Amino acid sequence: MTPVQFLWVLIPAVSCILYVTLFILRRQDVGDMARWFQVFLFAAAWWSLGSMLLHLDLGPAPAVWIQRVTLVGSLAIPLIFFGFVIHFLSRRNLLPWASWGVLFYLGVQIVNLNGYVVSDVQVVRGEVFQDLEWGVMVASIYWSFYIYFAAFLLIREMTLTEDAAFRSRVKYNLVVLALLWAGNTANATALQAYPVDLLLAAVAALLIFVSSSRYQFLEVERSFRRLLLLLVVGVTYVVFASLSLNILGHIDPRYLATVSVAVGVLTALLLYSYPPLRQGLLGFIDRVFLPQQYDSAELIYAISRRTNHLLLPAALGAQVLAEIGRAFELSAAAMFVRSSAQDEYELVAAYNLEGEIGAAHLRADSPLIRELSAAPQAMHVDRLRELPRLRALWISEWQLLEALRAQALAPILSENRLEGFFTLGPKLGGEPYTRQELRVTLPTLANQVSIALANSRSYAEAQARADALAQMNEELRRLDRMKDELLQNLSHELRTPLAVLHGYAELLQDGMYEKVGISADELSATIMRQSARLGLLVNDIVYLTQIEHDTRPFEPVDLVELLEACVRDLDLSLKPGVEVVIRKPEAPLPAVWGLAHRLYQLVNNLLDNAIKYSPAGSRVQVSLAQQGEEVVMAVSDQGPGIDAAQQAQIWDRFYRGDASLTSDKRGLGLGLAIVKKVIDLHKGWIVLESQPGRGSTFRFGLRAATIDLSPPLLEEQLLA
């Protein structure tokens, strides 16, 4: 027997053994698909056994009958595979086609067994010569119809399905079908490349078995790697056998078979018991057959370089997402970081989502956050949908994930606390995230980012503290300046009346006042006036501190009456030519809730200021009106006005504005501070409308006393 003739027998024999082995090792929880696969194994084993007997030509039956019986098995293959595909695609509505196929098959067998496919077979030194009849056309039609129908269904499903994992499985099935088609075509054409068809059918069966044994039925990536590893064993065996035949020439087939099997088994044992060799081979397979589109190590390096720099979270997120997005070819990505308030996670950076997503956040008590906190690796969003605890996720939270086009989530953990997480959108190429990416690559990237985030957070906190310190410093400097100004003003304001008092007291003491032309009345009046002025100044200072602690109950206060009293009491002699005009509506205004003497002070201070800064001959207008549940008063003057820069500060204590305008004006700069305090005490509001050169209007509102409430409830009402 020549080596080629030997292979004609060996391959079908090994195939037959393989089919039997696969059948024995089959999964016990048999579904319909697996059941069809078992029938496939049976038919293929029948075919292999028949071929082996035919080529061995051992008898007992004539070769032509062995060939016809062999065709019973081989011609069943396309129909069985068609049934397998129907169940794989869950298209049992197509089972009637398989039912009709059985009838077709039976018809073809009737033709076959009556000798109208193969009329005669001669076996000469192991080589088979056969005479074919018209029945081979019928068999071919039957064979082509079911193989091409199966191919059509698979291709159609591949184009229709959106699920990347299922598409991978369909492709796998197409590879299996292609092997069957190629084998049969090679044998049926002039190539007559027997036993290529048997060999490819065996490979097809092995492919299906290998993937099914991992439960993930027919997944390309998983099964392919393992199959290639198994093929290494096969290749070793073939190489050994060929070398042996070449070197040793003629060799007893039994001896060759025994040693070859031993070599094959040893190779397999070595592979599976020596992990470095296995890992090395798998690494080689990955590099050659399953290259990733990116280099994980390079990506991790790029990320770690970015995270080396101290950056605020937003900038860090933008840079990291840019790297990941480019490497993975993502359609979208985003990064969320725990807020400093600890109660939510904020979106700090987005990739390819600009304009689609504004501010977004997730509450810290969200079940998604809890799940991510406990997750040691990245996960598919689809997996999240399946978790019963995630049923509690709100519609808005799911919608946020959809708006982010999130397909995978990678937690950023630090000391078992969730510092943030990435949302990763679909890859532009449509590939799914691999297990390697979810379990290793993304968690490693996230770990890098968590360190950077911790640093960034410390940096941000330090920055914030520095900013706060700087602000405090500035405030202290400002207060210091104000203190200096106050002391200056205070000394000036106090010194002036004190000087007058001292001077007049000296005159009194010396009895010289008449000699300088001052009467006793005038002397006492001046002393009284200056004392009073001194008293007022001291009172203002004391007043300001007392307001905050005033807890007396409010009463209804008539603002109109109060205003009129104020105007009466004003010392208009201090500013001759300034007219005070009151405007009020005809309908009586309601009273306001408040403390009368405080409100008097408020009105008095505003009027005093207005008059003080009004030029002679000008008018100070006071208007009153009811607006809803409030009474609003406005005091307008035609003075120099206050520029915008100073308007924010006018409420500050001791602030006196532009010195060029106020240096000749009396006062400590407490009047408006007192006004603001009184407004705050009454839960009212006050605004200033002023422009330089156009005078100023102070407008304030207080709650009208239209609500009939007892005092405690009143406070609640006012505080609401």
Next chain:
Amino acid sequence: MTQNTPLTRNLLLNREYERVWQRHCGFLDLTLAESVAVQRRLLEEQFEIARKSKLWQTMFPAQVQELTLDNFRQIIPLTTYADYEPHLAGRPDDILGRPIQEWARTSGRGGRVKWIPYTPEAYLQLGEVSLADAILASAAFRGDVRVRQDDVVVTNLPARPYLSGLAQVATAEYVRFRLIPRLDEFEQMTYQERNAKIFERAMVQGMDLLGSMTLVLVKMGEYFESDASRQRKFTWQALNPRLLWRYIRARARARKEGRDHVLPRDLWQLKGLMCGGADTEIFRERIRNYWGRDPHESYGCTEAGILAVQAWDCGDMTFIPHSAFMEFIPAQDWAAERLQGAIPTRTLLIDELEVGSRYEVVISNFYGGPLLRYRLHDLIEVTAAGNEALDIHLPQIRFVGRSGDFIDLSGFAGLIDEKQLLTTLRDGNIPHSDWVIRKEILTNESILHLYIELTPETDLGADEVKNRFHTTLKGLNPEYANIEEMLGYIPVKVTILPMGTFSRYLAEQTEKGADMAHLKPNRINPSREIVDRLVHSL
């Protein structure tokens, strides 16, 4: 969960059954604390959504902005449909804080038809839980998913806008079952047409899952057992090769078991059998004998979808935490209301239930639904704190009955439910076609008046039926056991109805075009008018 959620068909195609199980039946793995956490969080979301709705702003104007998880049971009273009817009866589109996907209606058996809007999320949730029911009905152990993408599902339950029809449509969002009848046909057919056609088609196409009313299954089984099934007329359809092959195999199976008649289980090897009806427990063994599988039950209502399902052992049911927020009125309070008119005020939560006690269920919708603290008037009984054998750590319940399914003798014997009456008739060996029972006053005495149509072969008189009924009920109901001594008389009267009474009633109602709820009379306390019709049927 959003409208982009359904992935189950992909998972089934990929044979990822673990994930299918986790997705649909994973709630069985939750602890009680996790279950409560899910309920609370979804209720919080419901407040956020629904406080903006016109409905709540109109119904609870003073409370709606203040609603929190901690105060809502104090500030919102228990509600009934009468509170919602003015707002929902016209089926306005903009009444909720979310868009409305569908409107579902009740049967009207309780006296009024109720219309309930379903938001898209509630609709999807209904589909998800319906599929869970199918998975559990066909499972043999935890994680066992036997449903497949193209399983043949036969159902004779009512079409939309009833809940069963809505559930079927919603399930189709997840899995592409082959339905008999098809969905488009299903909604055009009447109930009778459906009943007539579905089993004929199933003879050709097969049947993997069956959803039906219990009584229909029993009647089918009886029909197969009877001689009538062997006297069917020949039709050309009988020559269908698949039908023939199915029948031949069925005959072979029947022969193997020594039977000369074919049963449904010989014709179809069902993966799962989903049933509904208060009498399912009574007919369990017969259904198993006829159909080859235990009937699998779930508890639900139009107002909230499916609330609880049996696990794969077809034993007691487990509440589904993401169906609705559940509160429970203790049975004493429910009974006090029924007997004395005292309106219940207190409710318990799911982690406060006591084993062995009965409660009325109160629900609040999730996903933007309309109902808040809504009384279902259904009684359930807590049978266990969990199921150790199945490793389920949630309260186990069984459905006792609806409010209207109870009858009382003015408090002397507590409340007797329909199940108890069915058991009484069965255990008392009173073969019957159908029955109704009324509480009546006869010469100042309260009695239970049983109107019963016996089977043709039964030869019992009214007195014999009365004795058997009374004796058996005494054995089943401890409070009723002393009734004779307490009252001084037997408070039962029996009227034997003429043969065919209930069939004639059904035919008359069908001719009048009555809806499904009114094709048959209520068994408990039907109106005087209905009883007169039955009595004077011939």
